[in-house]
Amino acid sequence: xNDVTILSETPCRLGEGPAYDPARETLFWFDITECRRxxxxxxxxxxxxxDLPEMASxxxxxxxxxxxxxxxxxxxxxxxxxxxxxxxVPVEAxxxxxxxxxxxxxxxxAFWFGxxxxxxxxxxxxxxxxxxxxVEKLYDxxxxxxxxxxxxxxxxxxxxxTQINRLMRVAVDxxxxxxxxxxxxxHDHSDGKGGLDGAATDADGRIWNARYGAGAxxxxxxxxxxxxxxxxxxxxxxxxxxxxxxxxxxxxxxxxLDAAARxxxxxxxxxFLVRTDVRPKFEPAVAFAEL
Numbered sequence: 001x002n003d004v005t006i007l008s009e010t011p012c013r014l015g016e017g018p019a020y021d022p023a024r025e026t027l028f029w030f031d032i033t034e035c036r037r038x039x040x041x042x043x044x045x046x047x048x049x050x051d052l053p054e055m056a057s058x059x060x061x062x063x064x065x066x067x068x069x070x071x072x073x074x075x076x077x078x079x080x081x082x083x084x085x086x087x088x089v090p091v092e093a094x095x096x097x098x099x100x101x102x103x104x105x106x107x108x109x110a111f112w113f114g115x116x117x118x119x120x121x122x123x124x125x126x127x128x129x130x131x132x133x134x135v136e137k138l139y140d141x142x143x144x145x146x147x148x149x150x151x152x153x154x155x156x157x158x159x160x161x162t163q164i165n166r167l168m169r170v171a172v173d174x175x176x177x178x179x180x181x182x183x184x185x186x187h188d189h190s191d192g193k194g195g196l197d198g199a200a201t202d203a204d205g206r207i208w209n210a211r212y213g214a215g216a217x218x219x220x221x222x223x224x225x226x227x228x229x230x231x232x233x234x235x236x237x238x239x240x241x242x243x244x245x246x247x248x249x250x251x252x253x254x255x256x257l258d259a260a261a262r263x264x265x266x267x268x269x270x271x272f273l274v275r276t277d278v279r280p281k282f283e284p285a286v287a288f289a290e291l
Contacts, residue, residue, distance in 0.1 A: 002230045003275040007249055008040055008047060011269030015251035016198065017058035017070075017103065018241035018271070022282055027243050028067075029251050029271060032057045032099070037069070040271075042243060050083060058103035060111050060286035068130075068286050070113050072099035075130060088291065089135050091115065097124055102146045102198055102239070107154035109287030110177025112138070114145025120163070127159060131176055133289030138179060147199040147209055150177070151222065152281055158186075158207055162195040167209070167224055186224025198239025200248075203279035210237040210250055217250055217274060230274060233267040242280035249273055 012031035019028045027040045037050045037059070056071040059078075067078045069085065073093040076085040092098050092115050103113035110131045117124035123141040127148070139145075144162035151157075154174035160167050166188050171181030189196055194214025199207050206227065207220040215235045219228040234252040243249045254268035262268055 004230065004233060005273050005275075006233070006267065006270055007273040008038065008271040010038065010047070010271070011254055012036075012038075012251065012271075013269065014238070014253045014255050015269055015271060016101070016238050016253070017056075018198075018239055018249050018251050019059050019061075020241050020243045020249070020282065021061050023061075023064065027241065027249050027271075028059055029241075029249075030057050030059075032101075033255065038271075053085065055099045057100040058113060060103075060105055060283070062286055062288045068111065068288065070100045070103055070111075075135070089130065089133070091128060091135055092126075097121060101125065101144065102148050104148040104150065104200070105283040105286060106150045106157070106172065106177030107152070107284060108173075108175055108177045109284050111286050112148045112150075112157065112159075112177065114142060114148065114159075116142070116144050120144055122163075129177060129179075130286070131178070132287050133291050144195075146195075146197050147207075149199045149201045149207060151201060151205050152203060156222070158199065158201070159183075160196045162197060162212070165189040165192065165196055167196055167207070167220065169222075169224070187220060187226070197237065198251075200240050200242060201281055202242065203281045206278070208240045208248060208278075210239050212236055212238060212253075217248070230276075232274075233272060234270060235265050236268060237272075240274075242278075242282060243273070245280060246276050246278055247273060247280070248276060248278065 014032040058070040074091040115125040125142040147160040168183040170183040194211040197210040197212040199209040217230040
């Protein structure tokens with residue numbers, strides 16, 4: 001049985017990028033368009049917000065005191081004690097059209113992340129890999145990069161372009177997260193309801209994907225066959241993250257909804273907690289290098 005409750009009542013215009021740090025027992029997520037990072041300490045229920053100087057969408061843990069923040073101009077090191085942001089590696093910093101979007105950590109600590117047009121301009125974005133201080137472009141001419149996640153053994157990466165709505169799998173180097181093959185389609189949702197959005201893999205290699213515009217959290221087998229669909233309390237769900245044994249946090253958005261649509265979708269933008277029997281897979285620290 002799958003139980004869905006509200007984890008955070010805060011309505012985000014574009015809630016995205018949930019990331020859980022077991023050491024801090026804290027779930028982090030972003031409101032991209034509002035330039036905020038939220039932090040919810042799960043044992044106490046205390047929630048805090050950090051205002052950021054520009055749009056940001058995802059993060060990775062560096063060490064006990066620092067996080068790597070993905071923003072519209074690149075990667076920054078956040079000092080959690082002071083809130084200071086230090087530039088690390090610029091990414092599309094001179095491109096006013098784009099911003100950052102989906103991201104996920106490979107078991108090696110490689111950080112895959114995507115960019116997209118602020119107005120979802122056709123083919124304006126790309127998917128990149130960060131590893132020990134260097135960034136390489138993996139795929140270009142991407143419109144809405146999403147569903148980035150990895151098999152538990154690190155031999156496969158999954159991703160999608162939500163505009164195309166096909167879930168892809170590609171072989172990668174388990175030691176570095178670098179590409180090791182050509183991508184193949186494992187699930188074609190191009191004619192289905194809603195768009196494939198953020199995703200995470202569990203300890204058994206199943207892919208949990210938020211289906212934006214359909215109010216659904218789907219579970220796929222590693223071969224792409226859909227195993228389960230969980231109805232969610234908001235239509236525009238965006239991304240899942242594991243926060244404990246059998247626990248999945250899911251962000252959502254109220255963007256594009258007018259007053260009538262928001263009234264009909266009162267939980268839009270909130271962050272939810274799904275209770276399942278899934279074994280979680282937590283993300284490692286990022287493979288970071290001082291520059």
